[in-house]
Amino acid sequence: MPATPPEFDHEATLSACARGDGAALQRLYQQESARLLGVVQRIVRNMALAEDIVHDAFVNIWRHADSFDASRGEARGWIYSIARNLALNAVRDNQRELTVDEDAGEALDAAHSLAAWRDTQDSFAWQDSAGRIAPCLEQLEPVRRNCILHAYVDGLSHSEIAQRTGAPLGTVKAWIKRSLAALRTCLE
Numbered sequence: 001m002p003a004t005p006p007e008f009d010h011e012a013t014l015s016a017c018a019r020g021d022g023a024a025l026q027r028l029y030q031q032e033s034a035r036l037l038g039v040v041q042r043i044v045r046n047m048a049l050a051e052d053i054v055h056d057a058f059v060n061i062w063r064h065a066d067s068f069d070a071s072r073g074e075a076r077g078w079i080y081s082i083a084r085n086l087a088l089n090a091v092r093d094n095q096r097e098l099t100v101d102e103d104a105g106e107a108l109d110a111a112h113s114l115a116a117w118r119d120t121q122d123s124f125a126w127q128d129s130a131g132r133i134a135p136c137l138e139q140l141e142p143v144r145r146n147c148i149l150h151a152y153v154d155g156l157s158h159s160e161i162a163q164r165t166g167a168p169l170g171t172v173k174a175w176i177k178r179s180l181a182a183l184r185t186c187l188e
Helices: 008-020 022-044 046-068 077-096 104-122 127-139 142-152 156-164 168-186
Strands: none
Touching: 008 046, 008 077, 008 127, 022 046, 022 077, 022 127, 022 142, 046 077, 046 156, 046 168, 127 142, 142 168, 156 168
16 A cells, blocks of 8 residues: 655744745745646736746745744645735736737837936936947847836836736846847947
């Protein structure tokens, strides 16, 4: 008769996380991440966003593990409530956004990013360096240029840029990395 695996002790694992045990967080991640991803993905209906939310949930679990109170509920329920609340917040935030067609959105994003870049250029008197970087920025494909401008002018995170452009998160990260390398080469 095969031995049944021991039941995972969520409460003890959270206690270990509260004491700063990184291996405990890793065990918790291995135990629950796939199921949490499924729950979050059903709420937000976007795999890239769901992955970001699960990541954020584990960061919050790590940071706030010491606030878990067993007298108020089960440890596993507490973990799932963190991920669920983050997912619901993301859905609410996305519902507040104004919906425009793709072409109009790209045009607005590009215009806003370039205007913000020019404002920044003027306010910091970057005429010398801006004169050198402007032609380099123009050499980038528009979507990649917009990613750079969103990141470094608008201050958007990679996941926010992915949402705005409709591109997968990994693609946005790769575009930014390659575009920065191209800008460095151009400025040399």
